[in-house]
Amino acid sequence: MNDGEMKLRVTPIGNGTVIDHIPAGQALNVLKILGIDRTTEATISVLMNVASRRSGRKDIVKVEDRELREEEVNRISLIAPGATINIIRDRKVVEKRTVDMPDQIVGVLRCPNPSCISNTNEPIRSQLLVKSKNPVILRCVYCEQTIAEKIADYLI
């Protein structure tokens, strides 16, 4: 696909955020992490399985009229550690960032341990420590169970 064809599919956005280089198939999980669901009023474009020179296939998410905060961006690192974030103003890229995994993930993933107190109705948010960033290994602050695989399955 050349650039001309690409333009026909999705027009560039005027203001907002473009999340590029998402691993193919993870775009919907990125929306989930960002808390974007059917109730949103923003215009969202989701491109899946786009040809990429870097990784063969990739997903792209465009969120119009919303500039993602750094903490939101960093949460994306859980499922898309190689993603790049472009902040667009007046059709120009004013900022380009990579994602950096935080040391602690709060309220994003539930603990996989069904007997963990964080999976009950206590007034707490799930809290996971990042033990290793590559490969991703997380540990529940409460029950100390580790999560290393199928991280997207545990998105809240």
Place this chain on the structure above:
Amino acid sequence: MFAKRHVISMREFSREEIDSVLDLAESLEPYARGGRCEALRGNILALLFFEPSTRTRLSFETAMMRLGGKTLSLGPAEGSAMAKGESLADTIRVIGAYADALVIRHPKEGSARLASEFSPVPVLNAGDGAGHHPTQTLLDLYTIRKESRLDDLKIALVGDLKYGRTVHSLAYALALYGAEITLVSPPTLEMPDRIKADLAGNGTIVRETHALDDVLREVDVLYITRIQKERFPDPYEYQKVAKSYRIGADSLEGARDRLIIMHPLPRVDEIAPEVDGTHHAVYFRQSFYGVPVRMALLKMLIGDRLE
């Protein structure tokens, strides 16, 4: 050396911190045996047991009373009634305002950590589900130091090494002392790979075997745990395994003279009664050592805050 506000998990203890607890426990042992001590006079320890436990609850209660303090306790019946209507967080906030420290046992893993986030006073974890039980590990270490040695130790952990998390935290703690650990379990109850990997990563020598006879002659400490019948789908399989790990007087022939046998109790039939009278058996003393160890923790957490 000991700056903790709560005792939740052994993972948070350095070797120096463990040593400071064991040292203080040693100096408190005469008072654990009945000597007069008023270190925590006027203080109240609340025991919140949302799950039945005899040994641990009575041992904490004794420890507090031996230090001149008082206890109030919530039994399993009240605890479960309360658990229905109120969040644990609220219960902790309420009772934390009545007492100077809280001891908690709860069926959910991580509940003690949660309690420490909401409690205005120190929290001691007395077992959270299949999770942690740090005071058991500390009393085990105290027993090993007193009855054997912690340096250059050769220890065999025997029984259910898969589900018994007490053995996991004991193994982590022993790794801090450079112990040589032999894991003895039936193939279906082996220690999880991630724990073995953690231990090996710390440079700990870990061996694994299914046959108890092989290691009996080589170790300083045999730490026996109970193999639960429920873990086996086939009762015949259970009988076979249980029999092969049973310690009788004849199994001790050829063992080192200074070998000690430990068990967190209650035992069912892992150790024959005939072993009780031998000098190898230390499990009843081990159970008593829970008192000075818990006294040390209470004094550190409550007493040192007063001064």
